[in-house]
Amino acid sequence: MEVESLNLDRQSVVPLYYQIQQHILQAIRSGRFKPGKPLPSEEELSKRLRVSRMTARQALKSLCSQGVAYSQRGKGTFVSQAKLDKNVRQVASFSEEMEARGARPHSKIISFEIISAGDEAAEALRLEPKDKVVRLRRVRMADSLPMGVETTCVPLALCPDLRERFDPKTSLYRTLSEIYGIHIVQAEEIVEAGLATSGEARLLKISKGSPVFLFTRTAYVQSGHAVEYVKSTFRGDRYKITNRLGRSSGGGEWRQG
Amino acid sequence: MEVESLNLDRQSVVPLYYQIQQHILQAIRSGRFKPGKPLPSEEELSKRLRVSRMTARQALKSLCSQGVAYSQRGKGTFVSQAKLDKNVRQVASFSEEMEARGARPHSKIISFEIISAGDEAAEALRLEPKDKVVRLRRVRMADSLPMGVETTCVPLALCPDLRERFDPKTSLYRTLSEIYGIHIVQAEEIVEAGLATSGEARLLKISKGSPVFLFTRTAYVQSGHAVEYVKSTFRGDRYKITNRLGRSSGGGEWRQG
DNA sequence: AAGTGGTCTAGACCACTCG
DNA sequence: GAGTGGTCTAGACCACTTG
Numbered sequence: 001m002e003v004e005s006l007n008l009d010r011q012s013v014v015p016l017y018y019q020i021q022q023h024i025l026q027a028i029r030s031g032r033f034k035p036g037k038p039l040p041s042e043e044e045l046s047k048r049l050r051v052s053r054m055t056a057r058q059a060l061k062s063l064c065s066q067g068v069a070y071s072q073r074g075k076g077t078f079v080s081q082a083k084l085d086k087n088v089r090q091v092a093s094f095s096e097e098m099e100a101r102g103a104r105p106h107s108k109i110i111s112f113e114i115i116s117a118g119d120e121a122a123e124a125l126r127l128e129p130k131d132k133v134v135r136l137r138r139v140r141m142a143d144s145l146p147m148g149v150e151t152t153c154v155p156l157a158l159c160p161d162l163r164e165r166f167d168p169k170t171s172l173y174r175t176l177s178e179i180y181g182i183h184i185v186q187a188e189e190i191v192e193a194g195l196a197t198s199g200e201a202r203l204l205k206i207s208k209g210s211p212v213f214l215f216t217r218t219a220y221v222q223s224g225h226a227v228e229y230v231k232s233t234f235r236g237d238r239y240k241i242t243n244r245l246g247r248s249s250g251g252g253e254w255r256q257g
Numbered sequence: 258m259e260v261e262s263l264n265l266d267r268q269s270v271v272p273l274y275y276q277i278q279q280h281i282l283q284a285i286r287s288g289r290f291k292p293g294k295p296l297p298s299e300e301e302l303s304k305r306l307r308v309s310r311m312t313a314r315q316a317l318k319s320l321c322s323q324g325v326a327y328s329q330r331g332k333g334t335f336v337s338q339a340k341l342d343k344n345v346r347q348v349a350s351f352s353e354e355m356e357a358r359g360a361r362p363h364s365k366i367i368s369f370e371i372i373s374a375g376d377e378a379a380e381a382l383r384l385e386p387k388d389k390v391v392r393l394r395r396v397r398m399a400d401s402l403p404m405g406v407e408t409t410c411v412p413l414a415l416c417p418d419l420r421e422r423f424d425p426k427t428s429l430y431r432t433l434s435e436i437y438g439i440h441i442v443q444a445e446e447i448v449e450a451g452l453a454t455s456g457e458a459r460l461l462k463i464s465k466g467s468p469v470f471l472f473t474r475t476a477y478v479q480s481g482h483a484v485e486y487v488k489s490t491f492r493g494d495r496y497k498i499t500n501r502l503g504r505s506s507g508g509g510e511w512r513q514g
Numbered sequence: 515a516a517g518t519g520g521t522c523t524a525g526a527c528c529a530c531t532c533g
Numbered sequence: 534g535a536g537t538g539g540t541c542t543a544g545a546c547c548a549c550t551t552g
Contacts, residue, residue, distance in 0.1 A: 013529095015540060041518060052542045057519080065322065067443065073519050074549030080443075081477075186327075189500040193450045193468040193493030211450040211468055236450030243446040270548095272521060298537060309523045314538080330538050331530030521547075528540075 008049060016051055020059035028068060028079055038076040039069060094140050094150065095171040103142040109168050110137040114156055121153040124218045124229040132156040134163065139203050146204045148234030158182060158227060182227055187219040191241065200233050211236030265306060273308055277316035285325060285336055295333040296326060351397050351407065352428035360399040366425050367394040371413055378410045381475045381486040389413040391420065396460050403461045405491030415439060415484060439484055444476040457490050468493030
């Protein structure tokens with residue numbers, strides 16, 4: 001898997017920089033490029049692949065923004081030391097997240113009904129409080145252990161027959177995407193620390209007052225419209241959040257000439 | 258504060274795209290551009306400011322990557338709905354974060370000593386357990402209210418005279434950066450939900466058993482070497498985490514021509 | 515001095531959105 | 534059809550790192 005062997009498809013709808021980026025990513029994963037070692041320079045990629053330097057650069061920059069590589073002015077672009085395996089900062093449904101962690105996701109439906117949105121969900125979804133939403137309450141399980149309780153609201157207008165067409169064994173996100181063409185691309189999430197109420201404790205098989213995470217999430221389609229409002233409570237003893245953070249190249253770091 | 262009024266300093270070491278980006282950021286903060294509303298298009302910025310379109314584009318893209326704005330192909334670039342006050346997904350020191358939220362950060366030092374790393378910090382910092390680290394324990398306050406307890410370990414070898422040179426009134430990150438040339442660019446963070454121990458409760462002026470966040474953070478310089486290991490406990494009643502999540506554009510999302 | 519990434523230009527074509 | 538962002542080119546000058 002040499003860079004030289006890459007045949008770019010210039011007719012493809014897939015951008016050149018993306019083809020290059022994927023190729024390098026593949027080479028990193030396969031061990032062809034090792035952590036701490038330099039990737040081909042912009043100039044070299046540009047010449048070898050017969051693309052402009054800006055295109056080669058864009059491929060390398062996108063690797064940097066993913067945290068897979070980092071650049072040093074005057075030196076080169078290097079493979080990051082940190083592991084690649086976790087795609088943090090991605091919207092993932094519970095199902096997707098558990099599968100990524102290697103656990104078997106499963107849900108127990110507590111209720112599945114059509115109700116008025118109410119003030120809180122209405123504000124998040126930009127509806128009127130009297131507008132109807134589909135509300136789905138589930139206990140989320142991983143490998144048969146209860147992990148959290150989740151209440152999801154989706155505007156009824158977007159999926160009028162969701163109750164008939166949603167298979168509880170599958171992912172809600174997958175249903176929204178495949179059946180209704182609702183592709184969630186962005187979300188805002190607030191995380192708080194709290195204590196399990198007695199109701200939650202019963203569902204999660206923990207003691208009342210145990211530490212829990214409280215999540216409030218609003219999810220959006222590309223147009224920017226909110227399509228899902230979720231409140232959930234997850235067990236503090238079985239759930240943790242892992243973040244990878246990058247530092248803003250922000251304030252006045254330019255040296256003089 | 259109109260875009261038109263911006264005088265770019267073409268002699269400055271500060272890049273043009275950055276000057277433009279800062280100017281727009283300022284305009285957003287001042288309310289000149291409102292959430293959901295479009296920013297000037299690449300073309301417009303390019304013409305008005307007499308820069309190339311790529312430069313205008315770079316300014317807008319950097320706003321997008323900060324989460325301050327988002328682009329929609331064929332429509333424009335818009336100011337994000339969410340509040341600006343938190344620069345999510347950025348490594349930020351407590352000081353920086355509180356300043357960004359408009360609170361006055363302050364710390365009370367509990368201890369500041371040179372000790373052996375111990376197993377946990379050694380593993381994170383890739384040291385031997387017997388290697389020396391500088392350990393700084395502080396109560397973190399915002400506007401004179403205690404927010405959390407934080408224990409920071411930095412390898413002694415990196416900053417042998419930190420105890421003499423660190424001014425507790427300033428940011429540790431700033432000291433590491435300005436005095437030792439240690440620029441933190443990346444971090445991994447694990448967040449857990451827990452209950453305040455009696456010691457933490459006393460320091461934070463809350464009841465024992467109150468909900469708290471437990472953070473474990475390892476920070477890295479560009480070369481990928483770990484330089485800081487932090488464990489902290491923050492009050493669940495005064496602290497929350499806001500995340501903006503994007504969904505992977507991963508697999509072939511390009512439409513046909 | 516040679517190589518590298520950072521910035522910048524002045525064009526170009528495309529797909530998409532909207533009126 | 535006009536406007537927008539997405540991609541791409543073929544150059545250019547600069548600052549920085551290393552030998």
